Amino acid sequence: MHYVGVDVGSVSTDIVVLDENLNVEEALYLKTKGRPLDAVQEGFQILQKKYKDSDISAIGTTGSGREIASYMVGGDAVKNEITAHAVASLEIDKEVKTIIEIGGQDSKIIILRNGIVTDFAMNTVCAAGTGSFLDRQSERLAIPIEQFGNLALKSKTNVRIAGRCAVFAESDMIHKQQVGYKEEDIIRGLCDALVRNYLNNVAKGKEIKEKVFFQGGVAANIGMKKAFEDELKMELNVPKFYNVMGAIGAAIISKNEIEKSKKGTKFKGFNEINQKIKAKSFECDGCSNHCEVIKLSGEKKSMGCYGDRCGKWSNCS
Numbered sequence: 001m002h003y004v005g006v007d008v009g010s011v012s013t014d015i016v017v018l019d020e021n022l023n024v025e026e027a028l029y030l031k032t033k034g035r036p037l038d039a040v041q042e043g044f045q046i047l048q049k050k051y052k053d054s055d056i057s058a059i060g061t062t063g064s065g066r067e068i069a070s071y072m073v074g075g076d077a078v079k080n081e082i083t084a085h086a087v088a089s090l091e092i093d094k095e096v097k098t099i100i101e102i103g104g105q106d107s108k109i110i111i112l113r114n115g116i117v118t119d120f121a122m123n124t125v126c127a128a129g130t131g132s133f134l135d136r137q138s139e140r141l142a143i144p145i146e147q148f149g150n151l152a153l154k155s156k157t158n159v160r161i162a163g164r165c166a167v168f169a170e171s172d173m174i175h176k177q178q179v180g181y182k183e184e185d186i187i188r189g190l191c192d193a194l195v196r197n198y199l200n201n202v203a204k205g206k207e208i209k210e211k212v213f214f215q216g217g218v219a220a221n222i223g224m225k226k227a228f229e230d231e232l233k234m235e236l237n238v239p240k241f242y243n244v245m246g247a248i249g250a251a252i253i254s255k256n257e258i259e260k261s262k263k264g265t266k267f268k269g270f271n272e273i274n275q276k277i278k279a280k281s282f283e284c285d286g287c288s289n290h291c292e293v294i295k296l297s298g299e300k301k302s303m304g305c306y307g308d309r310c311g312k313w314s315n316c317s
Helices: 036-048 067-074 082-093 130-142 145-152 166-178 183-200 220-230 241-261
Strands: 003-009 012-018 023-029 056-062 099-104 108-115 116-121 213-214 278-283 292-295 302-304
Touching: 003 036, 003 067, 003 082, 003 241, 003 302, 012 036, 012 241, 023 036, 023 241, 036 067, 036 116, 056 067, 056 082, 056 241, 067 292, 082 099, 082 108, 082 116, 082 213, 082 241, 099 183, 130 145, 130 166, 130 183, 145 183, 145 220, 166 183, 183 220
Parallel strands: 003 056, 099 213
Antiparallel strands: 003 012, 012 023, 099 108, 108 116, 278 292, 292 302
8 A cells, every 4th residue: 555645836846655654665856847747747657667556545735736736646635735744744753843844935834732733824925035045046156055054064154144035135145255255154144044034934923842843945954954953042853854744744644534535546547647638727707706717638538627616617527
């Protein structure tokens, strides 16, 4: 028995396969590149080399593209990122109380008490608090992003960089370069600025308690981990599969859903997923909502429609 989780985000599409004991057998981290359908197909083409249709017992989707991914693969559960990340973290450690998640385009904080989500917040407005901002600065400095963390730890000078806005932060960084600060000091300053931005915006008003999990792509940056720990005066724990936690949560949720419903999976099979798929949208004029409905079509038949609020098009063909 295997359970698949798919997390379709704006920057990456993550796919995991869990065994019956919820151990991670496969973890794929793929670039979405503005083409979520292609990214999902790329992942399932990789999985098809190792698994058969009958191996898949349940499949769940999450992320900003969870709806389209669910219709495409035949999802058994569709859940938001907050729930998916919380479920995955609690599976690892029931004592986790705070989740700090920073991805490529957004960041979030999840507050857990007694194994239940009691509060959360997300930031999707400014890039200054996300991984894409660090990526951009690594390109400017001509330093691979993988080296950022180690360089930040070498810094001996505390350089303060304005981090409230991505544009101001970049201008301030350029100024620090021009006056002669070392690269490692500037990078440490960037990490500190991102942490301040996160705590003053996303985490504002939230009570951060230990045990704290740090996940998302940015968790790979040990400079960011150190900056958070210095500011919060507490340890951050980085899970082994920190960058695919949403997909892990989606897989666990799908397993629970199948067991609760006692029905078979809706998984459409590798061949149907990997066929040529087209997406076409139209506006429904059935009421004043004028919903934009997305229709997915395979090579031989319609795969379904989504986007309508009332469910009128849920069985479209």
